[in-house]
Amino acid sequence: MRSGLVVSAMTMLSRVLGLARDVVIATLLGAxxxxxxxxxxxxxxxxxxxxxxxxxxxxxxxxxxxxxxxxxxxxxxxxxxxxxxxxxxxxxxxxxxxxxxxxxxxxxxxxxxxxxxxxxxxxxxxxxxxxxxxxxxxxxxxxxxxxxxxxxxxxxxxxxxxxxxxxxxxxxxxxxxxxxxxxxxxxxxxxxxxxxxxxxxxxxxxxxxxxxxxxxxxxxxxxxxxxxxxxxxLFGVSVSQINLLLDTVLASLLAAGSVSWLYYSDRLVELPLGVFGVAIGTVILPALSKRHAEQSKEHFAAMLDWAIRIVLLLGLPAALALAVLAEPLLITLFHYGAMTDNDIQMAAMSLRAYAFGLVAFMLIKVLAPGFFARQDTKTPVKVGIVAMVANMVFNLLLIWPLAHAGLALATALSAFLNAGLLGYLLYKQGVLVFQPGWKRYSVQLLGGSALMCAALYFVAPDWQAWLTFGLWQRVSWVTGLVILGGSLYFAWLAALGLRIRHLKMHS
Structure with a gap:
């Protein structure tokens, strides 16, 4: 837990600066x-x-x-x-x-x-x-x-x-x-x-x-x-990256700006993915590898269960918040200089599609190490090939009615397939063993997420109003909404009995 927090803090700094970088690029170059x-x-x-x-x-x-x-x-x-x-x-x-x-x-x-x-x-x-x-x-x-x-x-x-x-x-x-x-x-x-x-x-x-x-x-x-x-x-943990690249290939065939719309929306999804999903995946791989070398199967299984719980705790509300606040977030970060109103609308469409798959992207980051730590790379490659073929099929089905947003949605759907198969196979092999308390934990997460979404939806101004806001007004609103949503979510969890000690991974 301590190592995960260290990586999350450093990654948060990197991703915040990454967003600042993209704001500068969007302002100077647009789409x-x-x-x-x-x-x-x-x-x-x-x-x-x-x-x-x-x-x-x-x-x-x-x-x-x-x-x-x-x-x-x-x-x-x-x-x-x-x-x-x-x-x-x-x-x-x-x-x-x-x-x-x-x-x-x-x-x-x-x-x-x-x-x-x-x-x-x-x-x-x-x-x-x-x-x-x-x-x-x-x-x-x-x-x-x-x-x-x-x-x-x-x-x-x-x-x-x-x-x-x-x-x-x-x-x-x-x-x-x-x-x-x-x-x-x-x-x-x-x-x-x-x-x-x-x-x-x-x-x-x-x-x-x-x-x-x-x-x-x-x-x-x-x-x-x-x-x-x-x-x-090569095909295991990186299938989502192959799918994102396929999006770029097909987006280059669509209207001018499609590549940039996908890029800007993907960058917002990358913030929680890096801060939470990649951070937890980074710290558990060497730890799982050592547990495997020590033949500590019980601790190996408990660590995987812990990683999934942490991903859902942070990834689910992040995904829902990105979907509810797609236009306000994009306007606050990128609607300056060469970035147009139409660019914001187009990027919001793909952002919602990517946000739909955020939890799956994060789960892949923590489930794949369950295989790699045991030096099993054959199973993830089989899953990866299935997911990649499915992504191609989804692309062909969705690109015509939804254009660039269809490409993002196809990536999200294939990520769920990938994560689902990885989890099923780990469970079938007896490597992933769900620890007690999942029913109560599910109620806590779903209730807190629903409360947060309702508050954000009813409190946030209509997205067209954000276009008339100045920089500091936009930043103030976003900051307030983040504090409101986060406070309600964690207050709900606390009211239902979730405490920090329940989230620690004990040796």
Missing amino acids: GDGADAFFVAFKIPNFLRRLFAEGAFNQAFVPVLSEYSTQRSREEIRALLNATAGSLTAVLALITAVAMLCAPWLIWVFAPGFGSEPEKLSLTADMLRLTFPYLLLISLTAFSGSVLNTWNRFAVPAFTPVLLNLSLIGAALFLMPLMEEPAMALAWGVLIAGAAQLVFQVPFLLRLGLMPTPWPNFAHEGVRRILRLMGPA
Whole structure:
């Protein structure tokens, strides 16, 4: 619980600055061609980061490293770190070089709709050559963060993303005025951020005596195990990211601005997802891996049950609040400068669809470690393939009547399928064992959420009125509504007997 709160606090700081970054970008670029081009050029390496560095690599590396830290000598641990860092660097350097050479073709793959606009395609390809090295830098950062997390140094990796947001805000404010194409400044900001995040973690590795000397060694026993686990894991925990990328591909074929509408709405959903879902998933993976190495099945099952309860406690009201306050939140954050009234309406449609799937996105983050901690990557890949195929079918069914919002809704539906199958299989295998008290807990959460929604719906002004509010009036209203909704929700929980001690994960 303490580790989760540390990661949540650092992630909250990062996500708040991320929203500030997006406010700056929305104000200066709006939802035009420059914004679309940057979002695609950034989404490609960012997608691969989540799929590879934070997805497959992290889920494969942490269980192996946890086993080494529990059962092996210090010299063997250092040998594993050296071999893994060297092999990771060699592979990603090659991929980065090829991607930079083939940038225009990658744009054709990830945003085929840009092919009909040569200038937009060329601008996006130029940006991609600057943003793609971010994958190499951030993957090495993720490697360092995995080491720190395994040694219970959660705050440093959780704080590191703050540097990306600061870099992009600085690039938008200070480099944009110097650029012939303003959006290109953001691409430079991504490259600078990648280097800054990696360098930031080095002193902390040195302090632990775990700074690796990278040297490729694909024959190392630990590296071979990581590679075996990584293959299936590419589809496991990162299916939601693949679905989001498919949204971008199809959105590039829709009306101009569709990519940006999906981006802005996804950013709001990413706030609670990162602060709660990713934070809990981050701290339980090394803990579950150690419990598995110690063969402590009862504590393993109790930890999974605890993680699900925490996700529902925070994720359910967050999802409902995003749906009820979609336009007010978007107006408060983004309706400045180049952002139009129509952009707000369109983004609100996709925000509600993404919010519908928020609880499922969060559950995936805590259920998938139940497999990866046991070094089972085959089961999640089977579930991932089913969910991805379902997402494609949902996309085709919903894109025509709902346009970009249909893509967001398809992603949400496939996330529920993914989370449901993961949970069912963990339960069937006897790994997930629901602890006593779920009926009472359900009444507490559902009643508190209903009370919160009713209050927000009746108290909040009509969304058109928000368009006439000034900045501080908008901020004041949002702050007041957050305090009102949160107070009613937690007051209901307290009135029905829920206490902080009930939420602690006891060893």
